[in-house]
Amino acid sequence: MKTVLIVDPFSTGKLYAPLLNSQGVRCIAIISTPHLPKHFINDLVRENFDEVFQWEESLLSTLEDIPITAIIAGCETAIYLTDYLTELLDVKGNSRITSDLRRNKFSMQEALKRHHLPHISSRILSSKSHIPGFLNSIDPELEYVIKPLNSAATEGVVFAKGLEHVEAALTNAAWQQENDLGEINLGFIVQPFICGPEYVVDMVAFDGKYIIASVCKYAKIHKNGSMFVYESLDTLDPADNSLKPLLDYAKLAAAALGIKVGPIHMEIIWSEAGPVMIEAGARLHGGIAPQLFEQVYQPDLLSLSVDCYLGRPAPEGMSSSRQVRHGKIGFFCSDEQRTFERPSDATLTCATEDVAYGGHRYFIAPGDTTEVTIDFATCPGLFWLHHPDAEQLERSAQNLRLLLWR
Numbered sequence: 001m002k003t004v005l006i007v008d009p010f011s012t013g014k015l016y017a018p019l020l021n022s023q024g025v026r027c028i029a030i031i032s033t034p035h036l037p038k039h040f041i042n043d044l045v046r047e048n049f050d051e052v053f054q055w056e057e058s059l060l061s062t063l064e065d066i067p068i069t070a071i072i073a074g075c076e077t078a079i080y081l082t083d084y085l086t087e088l089l090d091v092k093g094n095s096r097i098t099s100d101l102r103r104n105k106f107s108m109q110e111a112l113k114r115h116h117l118p119h120i121s122s123r124i125l126s127s128k129s130h131i132p133g134f135l136n137s138i139d140p141e142l143e144y145v146i147k148p149l150n151s152a153a154t155e156g157v158v159f160a161k162g163l164e165h166v167e168a169a170l171t172n173a174a175w176q177q178e179n180d181l182g183e184i185n186l187g188f189i190v191q192p193f194i195c196g197p198e199y200v201v202d203m204v205a206f207d208g209k210y211i212i213a214s215v216c217k218y219a220k221i222h223k224n225g226s227m228f229v230y231e232s233l234d235t236l237d238p239a240d241n242s243l244k245p246l247l248d249y250a251k252l253a254a255a256a257l258g259i260k261v262g263p264i265h266m267e268i269i270w271s272e273a274g275p276v277m278i279e280a281g282a283r284l285h286g287g288i289a290p291q292l293f294e295q296v297y298q299p300d301l302l303s304l305s306v307d308c309y310l311g312r313p314a315p316e317g318m319s320s321s322r323q324v325r326h327g328k329i330g331f332f333c334s335d336e337q338r339t340f341e342r343p344s345d346a347t348l349t350c351a352t353e354d355v356a357y358g359g360h361r362y363f364i365a366p367g368d369t370t371e372v373t374i375d376f377a378t379c380p381g382l383f384w385l386h387h388p389d390a391e392q393l394e395r396s397a398q399n400l401r402l403l404l405w406r
Helices: 011-022 059-063 076-088 095-100 105-114 128-135 165-171 241-256 288-295 301-309 345-350 389-404
Strands: 005-006 026-031 052-053 068-073 123-125 145-150 158-161 188-193 198-208 209-223 226-236 264-269 274-281 326-331 357-362 381-387
Touching: 005 011, 005 076, 011 026, 011 288, 011 301, 026 198, 026 226, 068 076, 068 241, 076 095, 076 288, 076 326, 095 105, 105 188, 105 241, 105 274, 123 128, 128 165, 145 165, 158 165, 158 226, 198 241, 198 301, 209 241, 209 288, 226 288, 241 264, 241 274, 264 301, 288 301, 288 357, 288 381, 326 389, 345 357, 345 389, 357 389, 381 389
Parallel strands: 005 026, 005 068, 026 052
Antiparallel strands: 123 188, 145 158, 145 188, 198 209, 198 264, 209 226, 226 326, 264 274, 326 381, 357 381
């Protein structure tokens, strides 16, 4: 029986074990640190694993006695330990020499620069004491993005223009504070704001050969004083020839980050000068996207990732998955602080009967006070849709926003 280690099987990382179990694969969970936040630990489905271990160096002697087929990073917090174990246990994977390129936002951009690929000029500040000197070097006419080096999603991301606002954003940033991943912020990266539509490309690397598993386009709106409020994410067809420059660039960027095995989640701005990567992760797309992709693409992201880790070859003659339906994720937005009330049973029934309904999820409980939405971290919930008719998705999205968020 094959055995797979899954490091931090949280977020979409928890999707691996059930699929692997169904294929007769034994799964072992490794928790990378005891300091993970409670909402991560609560994601653990223990019955999917033969063993659950808390990582410590002495565990190596136990693992060395197990014939391990693959080691999988369940989420962002798992990258360094996954690469470390991959090397020590002599399992095919990504090198720990390049782990930082897949986790540190500054290192990612430097890797693109070294490979002569379009990148975002970036400055790193590791201490508040660096702020005065940095302010002397910026162009006061430019717009800037300030974000933590090692956070996830849009947590801690701030948009600022002019010396006064950049200084305020840096001064009020969460220096040396714990982020949503349970890690301490290692510093902040400052980048000029790049204009253009934002895309997400998900790939799977089979020994350095990249299969495009999905392509999506974000719609973000300027609302509640923020540039980063998510409105929707729409799936696109990888076979669309107009997307070729985007996908060609994504593959080159993945190679620059040293990703040879496993899934790649990459966020890209298509600027006037062409595609440029914002950041990337060597793990599955987060949230409910992998479940949606199962309905939209063949083969889907999760299935391709499992095939890769089990040593199966890349699909012959295929450079990308086929889009078989249209998909959309819609994000709820709260414009005020108020007490959240769950919709009535009758309303929920109406929502689930919509022809394109895939599901919905609230990130808050009845009785909670909603935060004003300024980014994904303050988004109160979402819904997802899939249907053969793209126009039906738009009608259904309007319907579900009215039914599920008032």
